[in-house]
Structures are given as structure tokens and as C-alpha cells.
Amino acid sequence: MPTLARWYVRTALLYLVLGVTLGALILWNKGWPIPGSWQWLAAHIALVTWGWLLLLTMGVAYWILPRWGLERRRVWLAGLAYGCLNAALWIVALAPWLSAAWFNALGGALQAVACLAFAIxxxxxxxxxxRS
Ligand code: HEM
Incomplete structure (x- = not known):
């Protein structure tokens, strides 16, 4: 398994643990109120969707799609996608504490760049x- 794919998958697993923990906190809050816990909803959603599902998918795709011999071409695009997705995730997750609306716009733009880079x-x- 190549290094970049390991980064993708390990990061995805970390985000799964973090995202599910925040989900549990928000759920707990419904029975036993924890002040401020709803503010973690954006982080929960970003961590389990972009963080867990998408990073895992991209990491496995990067690893397993057909290569040219041993070569995966334009690897830098997959690296760029990894960087942009992580930056976007934290910007979107922390946006509820950062009053400027452009944080969400920046996060969305970085997500778009990441998806485009990975698709290319x-x-x-x-x-x-x-073989097939
Ligand atoms: C990979 C697994 C998961 C995914 C993809 C996921 C995704 C989501 C999404 C998209 C929402 C927003 C729903 C909405 O606003 O209508 C949400 C909300 C929520 N999630 Fe998760 N989630 C996951 C796992 C969990 C787990 C394990 C827990 C609890 C232990 C949890 C607890 C919650 C709670 C309490 C909400 C707020 C629901 C509400 O608006 O009343 N989630 N989740």
C-alpha cells in the first residue's frame, strides 16, 4: 500500500473515531443537556462525511485503480486533494466558532478544488x- 494511501486511510480512521465521538456527545445532549454541544454538529457532519467516507474512498481508489506498471501518474494531484480536503474539513468544522461567513465559502472552495484534483x-x- 503506497504512503499516500496510508495517509488517506489512517486519517479517515481518526476522523471516524472523532466524528462518532462528537455524534455521541450531541446525542447524549438530547437526554442530558451539555451546554454548547449543538455547535459541534457541523464538525460531526464534516468529520463523518468528508473526513471518514470520502477520505477512505479516495485513499482506497488511489491505492487500487490500475497503474502504468509500477507508476501512478500525476501523484501530486492526489496529494493536493488530500491537503485541500483536510484544510477544508477543519475550516468547515470550526466555522461555528469563527463569525466570518467567508470561512464556509473558503471551505467549500477548497472541497471543490480537492474533488477536481482527485478526479483529474x-x-x-x-x-x-x-489482467481484466
Ligand atoms: C459514519 C457514520 C455517520 C454519518 C455519515 C453521520 C451523518 C450525520 C449527518 C449528515 C447528520 C445531519 C443530519 C441532519 O441535519 O438532518 C448527522 C446528525 C447527527 N448525528 Fe450523525 N452520522 C454518523 C454517525 C453518528 C453516530 C455514531 C452518532 C451517535 C453516536 C451520531 C449522532 C448524530 C446526532 C445526535 C445528530 C443530530 C441529529 C439531529 O439533528 O437531531 N451520528 N449525522
Whole structure:
């Protein structure tokens, strides 16, 4: 498994633990109020969707899609996607504490860049491989 794929998958697992913990906190708050816990909803959603589901998917896709021999071309695009997604995730998760509305816009823009970069990286790899 290549280094970048390991970064993707390990980060996704960390976000799963963090996101589910925040979900549990918000759920607990419904029975036993914990002041301020609703503010963690954006972080919960970002962590379990973009953080867990998308990073895991991208990491496994980066690892497993057909290569050219041993080469994965335009690797930097997959690295850029990893960086932008992580930055976006924390910006969106922390936006409820940061009053400026442009934080969410910046997060959305970074998510769009990440998705575009990963799609450009992966598109040519979706092809017939040597064995199938
Ligand atoms: C991968 C697993 C999960 C995903 C994809 C997920 C996703 C989401 C999403 C999209 C929302 C927003 C729903 C809305 O606003 O209508 C949400 C809200 C919530 N989630 Fe999760 N979640 C996950 C796991 C969990 C877990 C394990 C817990 C609790 C232990 C949890 C507790 C909550 C709570 C309490 C809310 C707020 C519900 C409300 O608005 O009343 N989530 N989750």
C-alpha cells in the first residue's frame, strides 16, 4: 500500500473515531443537556462525511485503480486533494466558532478544488488493466 494511501486511510480512521465521538456527545445532549454541544454538529457532519467516507474512498481508489506498471501518474494531484480536503474539513468544522461567513465559502472552495484534483488524477486510471 503506497504512503499516500496510508495517509488517506489512517486519517479517515481518526476522523471516524472523532466524528462518532462528537455524534455521541450531541446525542447524549438530547437526554442530558451539555451546554454548547449543538455547535459541534457541523464538525460531526464534516468529520463523518468528508473526513471518514470520502477520505477512505479516495485513499482506497488511489491505492487500487490500475497503474502504468509500477507508476501512478500525476501523484501530486492526489496529494493536493488530500491537503485541500483536510484544510477544508477543519475550516468547515470550526466555522461555528469563527463569525466570518467567508470561512464556509473558503471551505467549500477548497472541497471543490480537492474533488477536481482527485478526479483529474483518477480519470485516466479508470481503464482496462493488464489482467481484466
Ligand atoms: C459514519 C457514520 C455517520 C454519518 C455519515 C453521520 C451523518 C450525520 C449527518 C449528515 C447528520 C445531519 C443530519 C441532519 O441535519 O438532518 C448527522 C446528525 C447527527 N448525528 Fe450523525 N452520522 C454518523 C454517525 C453518528 C453516530 C455514531 C452518532 C451517535 C453516536 C451520531 C449522532 C448524530 C446526532 C445526535 C445528530 C443530530 C441529529 C439531529 O439533528 O437531531 N451520528 N449525522
Amino acid at each position: 488524477h483518477a480519470w485516466p486510471r479508470v481503464r482496462k488493466s493488464g
